[in-house]
Amino acid sequence: MKKVYFIIPMISVFLLLIFSCNNDDGGDTITVELLDRGEEAISATEDIEEFLETHFYNYEEFENPPAGFDFIIKFDTIDGDNELKIPLIEQVSSKTVKDRIEDDLTYTLYYLKVIQGEGDETTFPDIATVSYEGMFLDDRVLFDGSVTPIIFDLTQLINGLQDALIEFNGSTGFITNPDGTVSFEDYGVGAVFIPSGLGYFANPPPTGSIPSYSQLIFTFQLYLVEVGDQDGDGVISIIEDLNGNGIEEDDDTDEDFIPNYADIDDDGDGRLTRDEIEIDANGNVTFPDVDGDGIPDYLDPDS
Secondary structure, eight states, rough: OOOOEEEEOSBOOOOOOOOOOOOOSSSSOOOOOOOOOOHHHHHHHHHHHHHHEEEOOOOHOOOOOOOTTOOOOOOOEEOOOTTTTTGGGGGGGGEEEOSSTTTEEEOOOOOEEEEOOOOOOOOOTTTEEEEEEEEEEOOEEEEEEEEEEEEEEEEGHHHHHHHTTTTSOOOSOOOEOTOOOOEEEEEEEEEEEOOOGGTTTTTOOTTTSTTTOOOOOEEEEEEEEOOOOTOOOSSSSSTTTTSSSSSSOOOOTTOSSSSSGGGGSOOOOOOOOGGGGOOOOOOOEEEEOOOOOOGGGGGGGGG
8 A cells, every 4th residue: 555644633533423412502402203223223224235236436446546546435326337336235344233222133234344454453442543534325425524634532433433443454654754744554444334223323413414313434544553541540441341242331340330441440449440450660460369259359349
């Protein structure tokens, strides 16, 4: 992959795709019919699969990049001059993803892996530097995006985007150039087709630009990946996924409705998690078990 040059704002920003709030600003009340999640999942999958069968992406440009190619995925309809293009349905990958509300509901999440990336692997609670575009499935109209790399906490993204990004790797590194730009090589490039149940469902952001029950597409370039420790307690968040299911919200040792990855006192014993672990001069972490019951102190309220 050719180099790409950017000036990176080294701050975490919270854009449209992060928030999902009610309209509580004192304005007019917006009433949305609450649909059955299972029935909506079926409808959403039908919409997405129809799109994948009737559209293609600019794969020929990726196969033979022209001079100055930006490595941005673009979609178009298979019709007319494009009638012989390969449909997306023959090029996407898919995986089964759990609904975060109903335990027995799953989705087939389709994602397009154009370039894997040759750098660090991504896990669900990482901090990632990406550029992206968000668009509606039905008309491909953009509602959000950034060509400049943005730093995101993956635990704050909508689930469908989070679930797709972990299938990609970041770049092999970057170089800061004399003019202040940064160049990346061999980074991940992909897209994901998100059913509403893994997006905003009936509760989109209060801006009004995303309707309820919208199926969404995100295209992205994944540049850098950093291990997340969202609560700063010294235990990286991937370790705080105690049941190993790749979902950060459902591990809550002290049942205080604060998941462990965001809880500075995981076992609720009044001692901070950071004070119940040991970190050496090289940053290596060990987990004492004072009472020898097989439960590390930071998860054991009796120790």
